[in-house]
Every structure is written in structure tokens, then in C-alpha cells.
Amino acid sequence: MAAPLAYALIATDLDGTLLRCDDTVSDRSRRALAAASEGGARHLVVTGRPAPRVRPLLEELGCDGLAVCGQGAQLYDAGSGRMVWSVTLDRELAEAALGKIEAEVGQVFAAVDQDGVDGLTLIEPGYEMPHPTLPAVRVPRRDVLWEEPISKVLLRHPALADDELAEVARAAVGSLATVTMSGPGTVELQPCGVTKATGLALAAERMGLRAADTLAFGDMPNDIPMFAWAAHGVAMANAHLELKAVADELTASNEEDGIAVVLERLMG
Known part of the structure; x- marks a missing residue:
């Protein structure tokens, strides 16, 4: 079994972060996430994409738990195929x-x-x-x-x-x-007050996890609230300058397996 991570929850954005430019996830990233899972960590997708645009990717990744979609406005359960929680914009x-x-x-x-x-x-x-x-x-x-x-x-x-x-x-x-x-x-x-952080906090609570347990990866300003909430925020090399300015750590780009680089280091 892989060495346990210091973080029980790995929150990843999709576009520009976990996904490469061709909308695929590299084999190296898949292996790193699988090893983290073997070590006891949970992977949570936290994306601006709405749930219907995320479902095929979740299936491909083998995710059957919760996913935060629509910038935090939707909490989707991939296992049951239903929306656990959502809020609409008037x-x-x-x-x-x-x-x-x-x-x-x-x-x-x-x-x-x-x-x-x-x-x-x-x-x-x-x-x-x-x-x-x-x-x-x-x-x-x-x-x-x-x-x-x-x-x-x-x-x-x-x-x-x-x-x-x-x-x-x-x-x-x-x-x-x-x-x-x-x-x-x-x-x-x-919707006013809705961010990736509010969606992530709701998902973590349902999973029995806390901000202190959370390692977050992102690349754009919409990830800033998520970084503020999580214990450790990692910005990709291709990230927007506003996100880099508040990140705890910088990693390689989404095309260069930046998520895997960090996870492999943390798992020794």
C-alpha cells in the first residue's frame, strides 16, 4: 500500500489543472491519484463545469462519489447519478x-x-x-x-x-x-455568496472531512476561495497570476503532470 498522505482530501479543478489541453488525464496523474487513494485519501473534483458536462469525465476517472460542480452551485453524486444539493441564480x-x-x-x-x-x-x-x-x-x-x-x-x-x-x-x-x-x-x-469554497466545504462536511484535511489544486481566480478554505493550495505553472499570488505552492503545468509531481513527493 502507498504511504499515507498528510491530507485526507485532494480537491482538484479540472480545466487547466487535472485535464490536459485535449481534455484527457495523463497516465501519470491517474497513477498518482490511485496511489493517494490506496494511501487513504479521497479525490474530489471541484469544477466550474456544470454536472452534465462533468459526468463523462467522472465515469472515465472511476469517480463514484461526490463532485462539486457549477462553481460550487451543485453537489453531484456520481454513484447515484443524482444532484445532492443545488442552488440556482435568480x-x-x-x-x-x-x-x-x-x-x-x-x-x-x-x-x-x-x-x-x-x-x-x-x-x-x-x-x-x-x-x-x-x-x-x-x-x-x-x-x-x-x-x-x-x-x-x-x-x-x-x-x-x-x-x-x-x-x-x-x-x-x-x-x-x-x-x-x-x-x-x-x-x-x-448566485451571490456561492463559490468553489462553499461547495467544497459542503462536500467535505458530508464526507466527514475538514479544511485542515484538504489539499487543493487549481489554475484560475475562481480557485482563490478554495485555496483560502483548504489547508494547502497548489497553483499550476500555467495558473493566473492572481491565484499564484495566494498559493502555498507552485507546481508544474497541467501538461507536465503538476498534480502528480506534488502527490508523488508527498507520498515519498
Whole structure:
């Protein structure tokens, strides 16, 4: 059996962290996570992707427990295929928030992730998916985005950089929603107060684990709350500067098995 880790919970982001650019997990990373599991640690996926976009990856990884999805708005049980807990973004507030942002920067293009284990990703005219491998349904008008309950809104601007758009959105939206940036071309609005940290804390509690037990890996500003909650936060070499600034440790990039590098060292 592998040597036990000092951490009983390994929380990993997916895109830019555990996943390589081609949406695959390397054999080395798989072996390192399997060895950590043999040593008694639990692996928990904590991702901005909604549950329906995570299910195939969880199956491939052999994960049959909890997963934190939708930036913390969803707690999904892979074993039963059901949503254990979820919170939605009020659609009237979301529409109002978009209006406030557009009053500052002009037209933005929006998409939504619908709530539920079978929820769709809907994109309005002009919105281009930053992650082309993820399925989405194009709708003819913005008002169609609000027809079913949603977990979050995704925003893109034709000219502003992600950091600029996120900064303007935070100032314009205020307490209507939480604004975060989860990847290139991915500025998001989610329910106020909901973050990866709130979802991670809920999952850990259900697993009988604590922040002090948790080792977290990430690459983008949406991982900052998770790092603040966990005992030890590890940023990938390809991580955003804001996350690197608050990380306890830096590792190799997602393409260079950064998670495995850390786990192999900790397991001796």
C-alpha cells in the first residue's frame, strides 16, 4: 500500500489543472491519484463545469462519489447519478445584472448553464464557446436563456480582456451575483455568496472531512476561495497570476503532470 498522505482530501479543478489541453488525464496523474487513494485519501473534483458536462469525465476517472460542480452551485453524486444539493441564480437578477454590465461596457454575449443533472448549456447569438469540446445549444434570442432555472451565466465581450470584463462586472453587479473568472474567455455570474469554497466545504462536511484535511489544486481566480478554505493550495505553472499570488505552492503545468509531481513527493 502507498504511504499515507498528510491530507485526507485532494480537491482538484479540472480545466487547466487535472485535464490536459485535449481534455484527457495523463497516465501519470491517474497513477498518482490511485496511489493517494490506496494511501487513504479521497479525490474530489471541484469544477466550474456544470454536472452534465462533468459526468463523462467522472465515469472515465472511476469517480463514484461526490463532485462539486457549477462553481460550487451543485453537489453531484456520481454513484447515484443524482444532484445532492443545488442552488440556482435568480433569472430576473441575472437579467438585471447583464443590463448593468452592458450599461458600462456596451453589448456582451451571454450563455447559461441550466440547473439539473440534464441541464443544457444555452448560448445566445454572438456567443462563442471558449471550450469547443463542450456541447451547447444556440438559441435565437436572449430571452430564451431565462426560460428554465439556471445555475450561472457566462459572459464574453468582443473587445475587453477577461480581467477587464470581470473587474467591470464586479463593480456593476454588486450584490446581485458573484462574479468570477474560471478560464480564458470565461467570466461568470453565479448566485451571490456561492463559490468553489462553499461547495467544497459542503462536500467535505458530508464526507466527514475538514479544511485542515484538504489539499487543493487549481489554475484560475475562481480557485482563490478554495485555496483560502483548504489547508494547502497548489497553483499550476500555467495558473493566473492572481491565484499564484495566494498559493502555498507552485507546481508544474497541467501538461507536465503538476498534480502528480506534488502527490508523488508527498507520498515519498
